[in-house]
Amino acid sequence: MKRFLDLADFTREDITGLLALANRLSEKPEPQALAGKILGLLFFNNSLRTLASMQAGMSRLGGSSFVITPGAGTYQIETRVGVTMNGAAAEHVREGVPVLASYCDALGIRAFADGKDLEADLAETTFNAMAQLVDKPLINLESAMSHPCQALADWKTLDDVQVPRKGRFVLSWVWHPRALPLAVPATALHMAAMRGMDVTVLRPQGFALPAPIMEKARRAAAASGGSVHETADRHAALEGAHIIYAKEWGATSAYGDVDADAKLRASLTDWCVRDNWFDTTDPDCRLMHCLPVRRNTAVADEVLDGPRSIVLREAHNRLLVQMAVLYRMLKGDPQ
Amino acid sequence: MKRFLDLADFTREDITGLLALANRLSEKPEPQALAGKILGLLFFNNSLRTLASMQAGMSRLGGSSFVITPGAGTYQIETRVGVTMNGAAAEHVREGVPVLASYCDALGIRAFADGKDLEADLAETTFNAMAQLVDKPLINLESAMSHPCQALADWKTLDDVQVPRKGRFVLSWVWHPRALPLAVPATALHMAAMRGMDVTVLRPQGFALPAPIMEKARRAAAASGGSVHETADRHAALEGAHIIYAKEWGATSAYGDVDADAKLRASLTDWCVRDNWFDTTDPDCRLMHCLPVRRNTAVADEVLDGPRSIVLREAHNRLLVQMAVLYRMLKGDPQ
């Protein structure tokens, strides 16, 4: 495996194989598997779980890592092509990225969506411009539309708590003070579809996921025996749900328009997951969220602190599944 | 040892045992003792010694570490309970802390006093709220009222330079442009009392240490055969002193009131340790300070650059005593 960029690049069997490897490494640790290997980590955006779990994962396999954070100890880095660099950025990705790649055995890059041009973000313009400069194993630590490490951890979590393969998975928009990117909702949707689940995207008017994302998920569902629906009707969506996967994202009907987005979300503060969201779900329905989560705006304390929440398990699984990805990339297929 | 949070949680014998272990590891290094172990480090506040020595200490024992700094590469993290998170903080400690704990074998947390509500800070409200979320070994890297790693290094330093157990230890307030927290003075006082020394807290009017801190130290002194006094009379305090432990802290009579504090300290700029402070001390009297120290405001160049200063030894001892703490926590009691 040379690249781990998008769930859609893999078959269902590839993914279940990675999850099996994660479980095996968890039960039978291999603390020297990646001795001498170095992971480079390039973070254009904030991180807690990814930053800590990637470093910890390399350490648990005997390897090491370094972290580069443009704008915090490192030069600001330009991503646009052909620009005359007379502004704040002192370095261009066309130099910075291959240089970092040349220092390590695998590189991870986090670069969120620009959030201005939906077409450009759907095309992964920024991330792909960097990815094509890297000739080493490359991991997507969250790009404009993809967060495959999170998806892998979420899939493992669903397996861990024995959510039925064909269970009802509701990806629900929740409130946030401002527009957040589409990477996690797009990838969670794809993951659940690929797992073969009965998936509903529940979101207010104006927040529908872009058609290419929905289509891609529908194709994954078709291949796995699952299904994908969308609705703005919370009552209908939640009935019988096995999972409420809460996520904040920006208004897709006003992509990149901060004022229009703010106007649209102003009246939606009741999109905060509370205990009563579970009134008509399956009795064992669980709450998932990729974290960080804003308490009492996106999800209420009563839910996060209650038995339905499996958000900490998801976060811990980040470590375990990423170790499998790193192992597969840097050590090859175990025999 | 599962937690190293406060000197007062340990007996005198526990502490001398840790110091003996620090000496043993210094003489007979065990470079693989913690192979495969990971220390997570969560810094809500600036650090130089703690940050570097904790990482170096893990390395010297064969382990590794990762660092998370909210607000610098990581989301700002909310510590208050029950709040509606629609401000700057994107993550709550109730998620962030247990997640980080799940990635490592031991966690260290630095979270200074809020400096607004003395009762809340004395109760370690913020730190304790985090500590109760951690099911791994936990190290206090400085909380509102406690800095046990510093105290351990200071105790070792007193031993190293053979200050008599019953010697005179003067904890003296010194000037700083603004109010600093009480953690170090409170812990240095407790350490010296616990070591059995004759301790005097020398501070101007308005800067007395809070009664609970003084009481706690008096109990420790009683158990160790030491004593604890306080005074604003510099001449009386310094006479015969074996140690001047200089430290800056805020006006406790106006806790959290920036203007009142500034007014109180405006006339106190002569509280800067100079050579003449040693005129009536024991001839071998030494200067201690936890660092960082502001030169020529808190302590004069002539003292810091002279033979009385043992501040660098204190700082180096941070590495050695923390290695003992990590070893005891992560490897268990040596047989």
Added chain:
Amino acid sequence: MKRFLDLADFTREDITGLLALANRLSEKPEPQALAGKILGLLFFNNSLRTLASMQAGMSRLGGSSFVITPGAGTYQIETRVGVTMNGAAAEHVREGVPVLASYCDALGIRAFADGKDLEADLAETTFNAMAQLVDKPLINLESAMSHPCQALADWKTLDDVQVPRKGRFVLSWVWHPRALPLAVPATALHMAAMRGMDVTVLRPQGFALPAPIMEKARRAAAASGGSVHETADRHAALEGAHIIYAKEWGATSAYGDVDADAKLRASLTDWCVRDNWFDTTDPDCRLMHCLPVRRNTAVADEVLDGPRSIVLREAHNRLLVQMAVLYRMLKGDPQ
């Protein structure tokens, strides 16, 4: 080798020996050579290559490192002597530097020129004040006037692409929105002179390198059979060149005067290396730059993306030559 601070401290044979060691370690890795060794890294200024390659280099030799960045997670650090510290800096180098040195086996420090007083910068006042506080092996990660790791990587790159020892090396000033320090041009000049090359410093009026730098390079050239010239005539300088080494620096005729510098450089935006700069060079002439480089202000896309550019090779060589320096410092001379 206890210190790697300035190329001029070494003989030509010392340097070629280090380059041979770099090649040997590249061909026959020694992944445990520095097991248990710790490198401390103190960065007063931004870094990408140095930060990543130093950490990666220690890892590749089995050692580890820690990073301290004043002002980003660590206190701001005062470098001036004798000052009354009532400003922003909470720590002085006289404490901070020896403390960090006491935690590691070798220390690297980056501290750019203050850029105000040319005499002080030429005297390396700031860096030397820190260097004298360090009793461990010490590496200059770029000081006011010296960047020896870069020079070593550049020398190796010249060897790698088989530039003749007596080839024509043109160090050319290029445009940048503001004044940059002299460390890289001074060191690249010295490196090429020491390698025995025919060196020309090409720069506009007002940007001549200071006389002590030119004199030092001329002495190195004399010892190696090379030569050093300077000119503002681009056409004359580039004719027959084997290397164009592009570099931005501030107006030395108005050192520290931001307005005068800006005025001087305002009309110099055509000092951007384009394909036509190579019209009269040797046909195999290459472009070198230490990076980061601003595209289309200092060097045009057409050159950086074309076959003449060897900037990525230079950057990768940073890793290899620094591993040699670390090996020589921490393991001693290989027998």
